[in-house]
Amino acid sequence: MSGRGERALVPLLAFLGVMAYSLSMAVVSPALPLIQEGLGTSAAGAAWALSAMTLSAAVATPVVGRLGDLLGPRRVLLAVLAVTTAGMVVAATAASLPALLTGRALAGIGGGVFPLAYAIIREVVPPARSGSAVGLMSSMLGVGGAVSWCVAGPVIDHLGWRWLLWLPVFGLLPGWFAAWWIVPEGRRRPVGRIDWWGALLLSAWLAAGLAALSLGAALLAVAAVLAAAWFVVETRTPEPLIDPRLMRARGVWTANAASLLSGFALMGGGVLFPLLVQLPASTGFGFGGSATQAAMLQLPGAVGMSAAGIVAGMLDRRVGSRTILLAGGMLAATGLGLVSVAHDTMWQLYAGGTVRGIGLGFAYAAVANLVVDAVPAAHTGVATGVNTLLRTVGASLGTQVSAVIVTASVPAGGRFPAEWGFALGFAVSAAAMAAVTALALAAPRR
Numbered sequence: 001m002s003g004r005g006e007r008a009l010v011p012l013l014a015f016l017g018v019m020a021y022s023l024s025m026a027v028v029s030p031a032l033p034l035i036q037e038g039l040g041t042s043a044a045g046a047a048w049a050l051s052a053m054t055l056s057a058a059v060a061t062p063v064v065g066r067l068g069d070l071l072g073p074r075r076v077l078l079a080v081l082a083v084t085t086a087g088m089v090v091a092a093t094a095a096s097l098p099a100l101l102t103g104r105a106l107a108g109i110g111g112g113v114f115p116l117a118y119a120i121i122r123e124v125v126p127p128a129r130s131g132s133a134v135g136l137m138s139s140m141l142g143v144g145g146a147v148s149w150c151v152a153g154p155v156i157d158h159l160g161w162r163w164l165l166w167l168p169v170f171g172l173l174p175g176w177f178a179a180w181w182i183v184p185e186g187r188r189r190p191v192g193r194i195d196w197w198g199a200l201l202l203s204a205w206l207a208a209g210l211a212a213l214s215l216g217a218a219l220l221a222v223a224a225v226l227a228a229a230w231f232v233v234e235t236r237t238p239e240p241l242i243d244p245r246l247m248r249a250r251g252v253w254t255a256n257a258a259s260l261l262s263g264f265a266l267m268g269g270g271v272l273f274p275l276l277v278q279l280p281a282s283t284g285f286g287f288g289g290s291a292t293q294a295a296m297l298q299l300p301g302a303v304g305m306s307a308a309g310i311v312a313g314m315l316d317r318r319v320g321s322r323t324i325l326l327a328g329g330m331l332a333a334t335g336l337g338l339v340s341v342a343h344d345t346m347w348q349l350y351a352g353g354t355v356r357g358i359g360l361g362f363a364y365a366a367v368a369n370l371v372v373d374a375v376p377a378a379h380t381g382v383a384t385g386v387n388t389l390l391r392t393v394g395a396s397l398g399t400q401v402s403a404v405i406v407t408a409s410v411p412a413g414g415r416f417p418a419e420w421g422f423a424l425g426f427a428v429s430a431a432a433m434a435a436v437t438a439l440a441l442a443a444p445r446r
Contacts, residue, residue: 020171021110024088025053027164028104034161041097049091052101055210056108058392059203064112065119065385066241069378070194073119074183076112081179084110085172092165110172111392115385118372120183122380134313134368198241201230206389210396242382251374252383254443255367258325259387261432261439262332262363263394265356268402269336269429273297273353275406276343276422285419287346297349301357308361316369322443325366329436332359336433340426363436364391370443401428 028035028049036046068076087106094100121134155164205226212219234240247253274294279286287293312324335355342348367387375383402425409421 020168020175021084021113023171024084024107024110024168025057027167028053031156031161031164034156035100038161039094039097039100045097048097049100049104051211053104053108054392054396055207056105057111058108058206058210058389060109061111061115061389061392062202062242062382062385063199064109065115065381065383065388066199067194068112068116068119068381073116073123073381074179077116077120077179077183078176080110080112080116081172081176083107084113085169085176088165088169088172092162092169111388112385114388115381115383118368118384119381122372122377124184134365134372195234195237195239195241198230198234198237201226201233202241205230210393242386243379246375246379246383247386249374250442251370251444252387254439255325255370255374256387256390258329258363258436258439258443259367260390260394260397261436262328262360262367263391264398264401265332265336265429265432265436266360266391266398267395268398268432269339269356269426270298271399271402272406272422272425273349275417277346277349279416283416283419285343285422286416297346297353300350300354304354304357305361305364308358309365312362312365313369316365320445321366321369321373322440322445324362325370325443326437326440328359328362328364328366329433329440330359332356332363333430333433333437335359336426336430340423340430343422343426359433363433366440374444398429398432401425 032046032049035049036042039046064076064080084107087103087109089103091100091103091107094103118134151164151167155167205223208219208226209223212223231244234242234244247256274297276285277287277289277294277297279288281288308328312328315324332355335352335357338355339349339352342352368384371383371387372380405425405428406417406421409418409424410416411418
């Protein structure tokens with residue numbers, strides 16, 4: 001990298017890569033019925049287009065983060081962006097379900113852009129500005145989901161569902177070239193032995209645990225056995241993939257637990273908003289809205305999440321991440337709690353959703369900064385990778401729990417869920433964010 005001008009572009013580049021990946025993660029959700037029809041598969045088969053990428057991202061994120069720590073974030077970032085782009089191209093051109101799932105699994109490796117972006121920011125951005133940059137990165141996963149819903153309708157209506165899968169490629173390709181041109185090599189660290197056994201066991205128990213959410217509880221026992229084996233290997237390895245002692249640091253475990261719960265609230269509450277808006281008005285509490293109206297409902301919350309991520313980073317040096325996490329938990333719990341008891345008019349949904357988005361933006365920024373501050377620079381990638389992984393796990397849990405609650409509320413012989421299902425679903429997500437406030441109090445002070 002040749003000068004200060006290029007150095008100033010690095011956070012913008014990291015933002016571009018993270019946003020493109022976030023969009024590729026969420027973009028298939030609005031298109032699942034059309035994917036089912038276009039590829040001639042079942043609803044469960046089409047749903048695997050989302051699950052394949054989620055599983056791949058969960059496994060790849062901490063591994064990629066560790067490789068970035070050892071080999072330098074630039075070279076690993078270039079490889080990850082290339083594989084992710086290739087995966088999205090395979091998915092967009094797929095003529096069968098197996099080809100689509102292969103492409104989505106390859107694209108899931110792009111989950112590693114989050115820890116790599118944090119490591120790059122920590123190396124090139126002055127400490128006075130790194131907090132806001134980290135905060136903005138942390139909010140992008142939720143923003144990508146909201147943007148995907150906003151653009152899905154026009155793209156599908158005018159171009160077809162395949163163009164929805166092409167959309168992230170238009171951000172990933174320039175992101176790769178910009179990374180090659182701008183991102184510095186960074187500090188070279190001596191590369192010791194890479195803990196491939198730890199990576200293999202981590203991948204196995206994460207895949208089994210996440211697959212158990214949709215394939216059955218029997219896989220939980222398999223995941224538990226593999227997790228125990230992984231823990232034994234990591235505690236006896238001189239250079240572990242993930243050092244268990246590092247994960248026990250107070251700033252790390254509190255942030256990781258808060259990240260899990262925040263991911264739960266993001267998707268646990270988020271999936272309920274569009275369902276409620278599009279429910280027929282004849283139910284007595286639905287709004288009979290269109291997909292576009294449901295998408296527009298997500299927009300203020302997404303804007304609030306992005307703005308909160310930036311503001312939280314600016315406030316970090318004044319009040320500390322602990323206070324920001326406390327505020328985020330309280331705001332998100334308030335917004336979700338409001339919607340759980342008051343959802344008779346659209347303005348109530350907009351108000352609750354916006355407050356929820358701002359609170360999640362604060363929380364996401366705080367947990368990332370807590371982890372970055374708590375670990376040595378040489379472990380930034382793997383530590384933030386684990387934090388991002390837990391957010392993904394929480395999001396998967398939130399989606400499943402909300403779906404179970406709403407489905408259970410459908411009366412016998414009825415077609416539509418009952419109002420109490422939505423109220424309870426929002427309340428459970430509000431309780432998750434209330435627990436985040438307790439974790440904030442347990443987090444270390446500045």
